[in-house]
Amino acid sequence: MIALYDGKVFFSRGNIHKNYEVHSIREAFLSALYGIHFTRGNIDLNATLEDLNIDDITPGLTISEKQARVDHLLTSRSGVYHQAADEDQTMIDERPARGSYAPDTFFYYNNWDVNALGTIFEQETGEEIFSAFKKEIADVLEMVDFSSDNFYYHYEWNKSMHPAGKLPDPSLNYGFVAVNFTLTTWPCTTSRSSSAGTGVNSSPGQHAMAFSSCGVRMCRDTTIILTKPTFFIVFQ
Structure with missing residues (x-):
């Protein structure tokens, strides 16, 4: 645990220099990118998979599945x-049968x-997702030591044409490696979120939400693990 005020640590507990893997953060970042491009008119959240010519390997998507909209996927x-x-066993075990639910009727x-x-x-958008990130x-949050060249697509062609991604590291059982970005100049009382596309502003004493979709708040000394397009966040 670590607590900061005006960019300075005033309380910590435990080993704050160890990287901890935290799953399921990519949705927040990807949603933030979608929000940015939605406001620019580049993405139609009401477009269906059929409209966008999105399908998958055999057995491909059904007529009903192709009626799912972008906002349903989000x-x-x-x-x-x-x-x-890149599904885990829980996802596989709990996945409903094909055709069990119509779009927008079941989470x-x-x-x-x-x-x-x-x-x-x-x-x-015509943009590579990590270049956009x-x-x-x-860049807006002034993360350092970031390079989109560190990531690559991870395909499982026997499952799907749509890739997930990883950074393999033999030193980690999880198969992911921290890239060590650090937010070095963003005090916790100052918002960068409006320029990041979330439309949230703050003044001193107010908390700024960097990514409103999942309520993720970023302060200094946060290290991020990224993969493409799967990625995770760890707090240092």
């Missing part, structure tokens, strides 16, 4: 229960929606 309510790259946390969102983002978020 909220894990697509109704698409196709296999996905199921899954990788297919998020992986497909990566495909859609690059298709609709660097420009719109990492």
Whole structure:
């Protein structure tokens, strides 16, 4: 645990120099990028998978599944229960049968929606997703030691055409490696979030939300693990 005020640590407990893996943070960052490009008119959240010509390997998407909209994928309510790259066993065990639910009628946390969102983002914006992350978020928040060249697509062609991604590291059982970005100049009482596309402003004494979709608040000395398009956050 670490607490900061005006960019300075005033309380810590435990080993604050050890990296801890925290899953399921990519949705927040990807949602932030979607929000930015939605406001610019580059992405239609009401577009269906059929409109966007999004499909998958055999057995491909059904007519019903293709009616899922982008906003359904962003909220894990697509109704698409196709296999996905980089699924864990819990996702596999809990995945409903194909055709069990129509789009926007059932929440199921899954990788297919998020992986497909990566495909859609690059298709609709013409931007590589980590280049966009660097420009719109990492640079704005003044993260250091960041390079989008550190990441690559991870495909599981026997499951899906939409990739997830990893940074393999033989020293870690999890197969992920910290890239060691640090927020070095953003005091916790100063908002960078409005320029990051969330439209949230703050004044001294107010807390700024960097990514409003999941309420993620970023302060100094935060180290991030990124993969493409799967990524995680760890606090240092």
